[in-house]
Amino acid sequence: MILIDNLTKTYGDLTALDSLCLQVKEGEIYCLLGANGAGKTTTINLLLGFIKPTSGSAFINDINVVEQPKLTKNYLAYIPENLMLYPSLTAVENLDYFSGIANKKFNKEELEAFLTEAGLQTSAFHKSVSKYSKGMRQKVGIAIALAKDAKVLLLDEPTSGLDPKASNEFGQLLQKLRQKGVATLMATHDLFRAKEVATTIGVMKDGQLKHQWSVDELSLKELEDSYLETMSYNSL
């Protein structure tokens, strides 16, 4: 579903991403860990087609991101750290609009069903999202992905700032999407959540993928130690 092959992005002398190779298959959740500036967000922006790579290639659903960025967007959904919606619109109206942009048309009941599936409480459906918590907005983001029937989900620090309950709910939603066969790439600092939801974990440093483990290969403690070791080595 997601295939990244030798992807490199440089800004003058600065190498933001250095020959990155990774793959996220259908029904997998790949968590990218790393310090700020490690290249996680750059990877996601390259997959979204927001920036062009210096070299290498990336594929979403076997479609080259660089060559056909518009087409790849038919298959992916994106939830940034702070999902911002239109504050004067309700959740249903926001979902209706964003689905419309992706050429998906639904009636009111169908839109409400997506919001329900995303875990948003019914009483909030027709309220202005200006008063929504971050967790509620992230649920609308998941509903947008569900409505789009996205095959690939790109998440950039989605649980940052969420309370443990909301973070847990979000993790459960990701598992639900995983069961539907969605390939998820999540950039995060949250080791605990990564260990909980991921199928594969990668650690990035200086634009390079330093380690990659299957989640079953190591415990949370081992993950934490390895991560800290990589980071401390990084700081030397």
Next chain:
Amino acid sequence: MVIDTFKKETKELWRDGRVRIAFIIVLLLTAIATFISTKHYQSINEQYLEANTTEREIWDNQGEKNPHSAAHYGTYAFKPKYPLSLIDQGVDKYTGTSIFLEAHKRNEAQFVAASDQTGLARFGDLTPDFILLFIIPLLLILVAYNSITKEKERGTLTLLNSQGAIGWKIVLGKWLAIFLPIFILAFLLFILTGILLSSLPDFGVFSWSSLFTLFGTYMVYYAIFINLVLIISASVKKSGISLVLSLSVWILVCLVLPKVASNLAEYKYPYPTRQEFSENIAQDKKQGLDGHNPWSKAAKELEENTLKEYGVDSLSQLPFNYDAYRMQKGEEHEAEIYFKHYNYLKTQYGNQSSIYQKLAAISPYLPTRFLSMAIAKTDYNTHWDFSDAAENYRIESQKFLNDHFAKESKYGEWDFKADAEFWKKLPKFNYEPPSLSETIKTNTSSVVIMLIWLVGTFTLLFFTTKSL
């Protein structure tokens, strides 16, 4: 995508208290301005009809009188108030409403409305054209300045892009959502005005086609303004900067450039002062034939030539009253002098206009203003046309009176009197303003410049927002 964005933007705008209040204020201002203008138009029109009828009655019933005395007694040519002046009063306030028509002299229009006003008039009037040309563009800025910047600031643009949004389609949806309320607001104003005007018993030369052409002109103006504001909003990152830049464009386009154009035109092609103008005419008159002075060199030459032409020895042998004949020749000479000097003014006006037309390329306000005034028949061209028509009527009237005097009396018969019914035979002054097609033809350059602005800004907007 376009319709989805249009619906979303409309909801957002409608739920935005700021925009709602601004729309209500503009609607109220427009209603007040239309009401005031309608009352003003009705009042002026009633005065016009009354003055026209009364003045003609006075002319028709002046009794037995010498035709040349009647020529000096004179009459008035009244400038009609055109229905669309209700929307655009143009230069009417400054050009005068009536011209006194008398023997030997071409007078300028008098009873200038602006001269009857107090110093408070400097603050300007609340008229529909003020709202259409200045206030609605401000409203457009208020509605559109953050249309794209807010998407960037909120981060919704990123989400839109991830959903596969196409920049120009999103912007077209936004464009329609901004344009449509203004379209409806202006459409209501124009329809209301049309109904008001067509229901008046004396709506004269009002035509729906002129009204809709005027409406179309303003719609193009607003489309250009929306394009400019959206280009700014797409080009900068912050709403505050977009607002400041948009307001700067408004100040430049609507206030500064028209003044610069006016000053430049006046500097390059100045009008003579009133004193110079009068002196030049008086000087030319002195050198030619004065119908009242039989002893001048020119009069003597005319006398000799006339006697020779008719093969007689004395003026009393001529088959007409030579005094009246000389009077008419004097009129013709004076008419030529007036034609020459007024033509110079018209040439200067034409030169000034060409500067305006050239500068219209840098401000969409200028061609809109020209077209609006021209269609409403409140521009200088129409005034010149009326002034020329009045002068032609004056020349024809003088000939009509002098010819009658010459044919019906004998040389030296200064006590001749035309009978009381004679005056009714003088055709009435009937001014036909230029038709809509003539007006458009005269203002082709303004139409072309507006279309260039429209296409140019749309193209620029497309390329600016192609990939947001």
